[in-house]
Amino acid sequence: MAIDKLILLIMALPLLGAFVNGTAGKYLPKKIVGTLATLVMFAAFGLALMVFNRLHDTQIIHLFQVLNLDSITLNARLQVDSLSIWMTLVVTGVGALIHLFSMGYMSHDKGYYKFFTYLNLFIFAMLILVLGSNYFMLFFGWEGVGICSYLLIGFHYSDLEKGMLNSIAARKAFIMNRIGDLGLLVALFLILNQFGTLEYNELADRILVDKLIPSDWMMLGITLMLFIGATGKSAQIPLFTWLPDAMAGPTPVSALIHAATMVTAGIFLVVRSNYLFELAPTTQDIMLYVGLATSLVAAFIAMRQNDIKKVLAYSTVSQLGLLFVALGMGAYTAAIFHVTTHAFFKALLFLGSGSVIHAMSDEQDIRKMGGLKKFIPITHLTFLIGTLAIAGFPLLSGFYSKDEILAHAVMHNGVIYAVLMFSVALTAIYMFRMYFLVFHGEFRGSAEAKHHLHESPLNMTLPLIVLAILSVFGGLLNLPGLFFEKGTHWLSHFLEHNTRGLELIHSVHLETSQAMLLMGSAVVMTICILIASFVVYVKRGSLAKADSELTGWELASNKKLYFDEVYNKLFVQPIEWIGKMSHQVIEVAVLNKSISVFTTAIGKTGDLVRKWQTGYVSNYLLWMVLGIVGLVVYYLLKF
């Protein structure tokens, strides 16, 4: 099959799964629902691999025309190049594993078929997002994943205890994303206005070949708006507070959407538009500092969180901040590399936490865990690998990808490197803290919970194992050029091969000695933290404190630096006040009154007109005759 057919099939498979499960899922047994949803994902991944093998040049697949006006033409088109196929591989691959995991994790849930419908639909939307050949398709997918994210965060909306909170979290995510979407939409309009097209290729041609570059201010505006869009979806300051709340969704959702795939859409957007950002250095700087701040703030908050998923959520925000730092420095391929490895180990960690939660009978507080090592050995081992990978332990995937970004930072600015290093160190600290608190020491939960502890079934542990392997060896994708002559920077070369704009950016590599120094310091730091954490949490057995005992920085960290409270005071309450006032004044006093007067008048007239219908046939005949007389009179008067 040709590539275009394969791509269409890749797109169609998740849609088919969503359609079948969405329409007939209610009547099908759970086995079939889950198997179908998972199978289409694996099939899509297999097809994506085939495309990946055959792909050489960029391919455009025209589907249909959406809109054709004099001034704009919108096409539904797909574009297959290195970047999009790479993202497709990540999405379908990680997605397939998470589907498999969900089969076990969600097995007791009433909304089983609904869950898989949403998941498949999400994958479909995500594929549109990454495979689209223009910003219009991207926007379409962007909104599609937003909707699926909303539906899945509030999946347990009917839960008796937490249903309301879940819906509020979903709503928060949706509204926050909406702010970002507005930015993206404005950017799209500006691009359309300036370049007259939304197609990536045409846009790239205008900028890179024809050099039709608008004023600096315009470029700043476009890129800034794109960046605002990216901050919404990729949870950057100031729009990041939705992501930790989004953990209200089922854990596989957190793994798939809020860690591995959807939140990286912002990164994808920036990489896709790299040539635009290269023309706006101010935006790049803004991106860099926002990313840096996000990375630090989130890492700081994660230090004293006690919900296993919240820690991971803040860690995701922190890692995304790191990615934006990379993007701000123009290290696009490094960013994609880290996106990939992050997808592996963060999905692993989330699924691992899911497995832990499953074992703990839906308990998420790490203060009630401890010593789980012996009860759930496979989960423990894979979770450890994930922790090491994210902390940047030598030779694991996170080590390489983080190191590459750090190397760029060194070349860019020493201070940034130092701050980034600090953030990375924080990451290692809170990750080890969590790991030790969960898996070592004594079990701190109730006896009943202890009785229930069990290792997850195979369909849940298998994805963990696969992801653990990927987390270990993921670094091979883009080895730094230190130890080998050949085969290094494979992913960078692959991406630069036919992604517009990337080939023009020459990444300078550090000298070997400097690189060794960097790596060495990173290794030393990680190992020191590991040992320190081990001593603190295992040898001395110190535990997380209760909320009331926290003081100083710990309290600030635990309270998430009061972001929610500040937002509440600054935005939510004034807007609610305006809403209330407009309800009282405009709605009730002005609109309702005037409309009710109007409707009463119409009703009265209706009653009046109705009386005309007397019910006497003689009256009817009289009116008919009068009607004819009227017509004749009209004739006599008018002609």
Added chain:
Amino acid sequence: MNSTGIDYLPIVLQIGVIGGFVAFVLFITHYLGPRLKSKKKDSNWECGIESEGNARFPVSVRYFMTAILFVLFDVEVIFFYPYAVNFKALQLEGLLAVILFVAFFLIGFFYVLKKGALEWEK
């Protein structure tokens, strides 16, 4: 023949006079003439004699049916007169048309018979 508005004046006058007369008479009758009111007089169908039984009772339609069917077929026969006069001129086409016409009537007649509309005693 050009007519102007003024030519219609007599007609308008006439209409006015007619309308005025009608209105006048209707109006005046309310005041002239004695007015007697009693319960019996104001009741429906008052004719001085006590009403007996219900006016709505079923009446046999047989006579009516026969009569209306007679009229129908009578009308059919009437159509033969003009045909008879033009018998030669209309040629074969005319004959076919009349046969069709009669056939429709026969079908109707057959239906009436089948339905038992002409059975006097049932």
Added chain:
Amino acid sequence: MDALIIVFVTGLISMFIAMAKKPVLVLATAMIGLSSALALMINQWWTGTGFIQLNYEGLLFDKPSILYSSLAISFVLLIIAGGYSYFKQEVEHTGEYISLLIFSLVGAMCMIAFTDLFMFFLGLEILSIPIYVMVGSKKRDILSTEASLKYFFTGSLATGILLFGTAWVYGATGSFKINEISAAILDGSAKGALLNVGILIMMAAFLFKVGAAPFHFWSPDVYGGAPTIVTGFMAAVVKLAGLFAFLKLFTFTFWGAYPLWSGALFGIIILTVIVGNLSALAQTRFKRMLAFSSIANAGYALIAIMNQSNWSTWNLWMYIYGYGFAIIALIIISLLVNDENDSIEGFRGVGRKNPFIGFVLTVSLLSLAGVPPLAGFFGKYMVFAAAFKQYPVLVITAIATSGIGMVYYLRFFMTAMAKEENESTVEKLKPSILQTIVLLICAIALLIGGYIAY
């Protein structure tokens, strides 16, 4: 022409087959006959000629006539199939119901395809007389009898008026043939009071048939009193035939007198849409509400006749398409609900209890209210858009009043879809297979209306 003959013969055969007292045979005959007539129509549409070449100058099935006739045949097919469960309740009269419906359809087709006024009059009477009978077919029901009598009185007056007008027009032009009348008016050989008054009087008779104010008074009583399925027939098929004959006669034959009749029609449309919609607001009975809504809809459809566009025929067709299918669906649902007082309250909770019927009900009501992307919207849109340039006041009035129309459609919708406290009081409806199919066809027709319009 062949289709017309087939339809007529079908009527005859089903009348006689009914003697066997096997309703299903009548149904089968009628369905087969009408379907083959429909097939013949479609054949004539594509090939341009029918199988039988009859040289008769009174009728001509040109493309618009075929379009409208096919729609009328489809409506009758749906009505017979949907109302079958009602017809067969009285085995005595099943055949009469169905054959009367079909004879009425013959009249409708004559009214659609006429080329001279004589044939037109004949068609009108063939259409009307079976309806007088059918309206009064619930012999024990006083309302039904009353409706029949009222319709007969007013209808015969209208017939008289029509003949009177035709006589005037004949006097002015010296012909019954619409071509010759048209030519005579255009070349100026027929002018003056004789013609003009004739046209206006004929128009009055037409306005009676389509139910436009102030000739509309019969319709609420007759619609309300007639058996439900006959109401559906009147709303769908009679309106269709009447409106198309109106269109054909006025925009083609009386084209030369456009300033005369358009001015009168202008006022009548405004009166009609206002009276129809406002009166419908306060109705508590379903069929009466439908009657007033049909008055209002007649007003909107007349706008298509008002505008001087080549597309009027098509616009009107689209309008009737959307209106007819929606009405048939609603009528069949009302037949299923079978509330003895025919009150709107009787529909409470029905849509929620029966999801499929609720869906069809929703589609039909929204289509009637003119909500995109349903057929009713496209009909309205096409009619209004075509007339807007020439008659902005008219169209604005029409849109404003259809806003009022929304109120009672949606109120009915709310009632039918209301969540009933006591679920068990709402009965689960049991549509027959035929009715389910008919409802499905109606819903699909309304849903794909936009595609057809496109």
